[in-house]
Amino acid sequence: MTDKPVIKLENVTKVYSLPTDDVIALDNINLDIMKGEFVAIMGTSGSGKSTLLNQIGCLDVPTSGNLYIDGRNVRDLNDNELTDLRRDKIGYIFQNFNLIPLLDLSENVEYPMLLKNKKRDETGYPKKLLEMVGLDETRIRHRPNEISGGQRQRVAIARALVNDPTILLCDEPTGNLDSKTSAQIMDMISGLNREGRTVVMVTHEPFIAKYAERTIVMEDGRIVS
Ligand SMILES: Nc1ncnc2c1ncn2[C@@H]1O[C@H](COP(=O)(O)OP(=O)(O)OP(=O)(O)O)[C@@H](O)[C@H]1O
Ligand SMILES: [Mg+2]
Structure with a gap:
């Protein structure tokens, strides 16, 4: 771990404007995450955890304040640069997997590569990754609705x-999984962190948060500890 923040949020506020009223989902967040850190984000439902992860993942733009990734203010990036950053630097495991139903498992994993290289994969890497997360070869031509929740989670990690x-940003990576599968998934995520990746993980399970070296607790859009 070095002392250079790879992710920096400076007075980040996110307001969702609804017809009836405004929801302050993030309220003046200041946060530095260092290169190679493993940070867990906890807090009650609706406290702003996914919203925070969405800002870090550049899926959404803060209403005010600044987000720096690798020292670059994302407000200064144009659309193409932002797309490249999201695609090349950030791996996102969504709360509900977001797998593409019409693609088989291997094609789901290959998809971000296709966006990057503008051509189909010839290296076999998606299949290798699926094997690495524990999905055997007989499964890779299945579609997401033909496999279990734990298997979908593994495909989402491979992708x-x-x-x-x-x-690596993970939103409830073990949500709805049994304890054995959860432990396997967490061992995998810990290993990716040990290889030097920065990991930010949302979870509501204290047992899962223990895998991280630092835990942030959110309440009403603020970091309270
Ligand atoms: N697209 C949206 N439009 C309006 N309000 C939203 C939107 N997304 C989230 N919110 C609101 O912002 C607040 C924070 O939501 P968020 O999804 O970040 O919570 P969370 O901590 O991830 O909750 P959970 O543990 O249930 O996943 C909530 O009050 C939620 O209703
Ligand atoms: Mg959430």
Whole structure:
């Protein structure tokens, strides 16, 4: 771990404007995450955990304040640069997997590579990654609705890794999994952190947060500890 923040949030506020009223999902967040750190984000439902991860993942723009990735203010990036950053540097494991139903498992994992290289994969890497996360070859032509929740979670992890990101963002990576599968998934994520990746993980399970070296607790859009 070096002392250079790879992720920096400076007075980040996110307000969702609804017809009835405004929801302050993030309220003046200041946060530095160092290269190679493993940070867990905890807090009650609705406290702003996914919103925070979405800002870090550049899926959403803060209403005010600044986000720096690798020292660059994302407000200064144009659309193409932002797309490249998201695709090449950041692996995102979504709360609900977001797998593409019409693609088989191997094609799901390959998809970010296809976006990057503009051509189909010839290296066999998506299949290798699926094997690495524990999905055997007989499964890879199945579609997401033909496999279990734990298997979908593994596919989502493989997909997040396919472009070799330096930052891994995970939103409830073990949500709804049994304890044995959760432990396997967490061992995998810990290993990716030990290889030098920065990991930011949302979880509501104290047992899962223990895998991280630092835990942030959110309440009403603020970091309270
Ligand atoms: N697209 C949206 N439009 C309006 N309000 C939203 C939107 N997304 C989230 N919110 C609101 O922002 C607040 C924070 O939501 P967020 O999804 O970040 O919570 P969370 O901590 O991830 O909760 P959970 O543990 O249930 O996943 C909530 O009050 C939520 O209702
Ligand atoms: Mg959430």
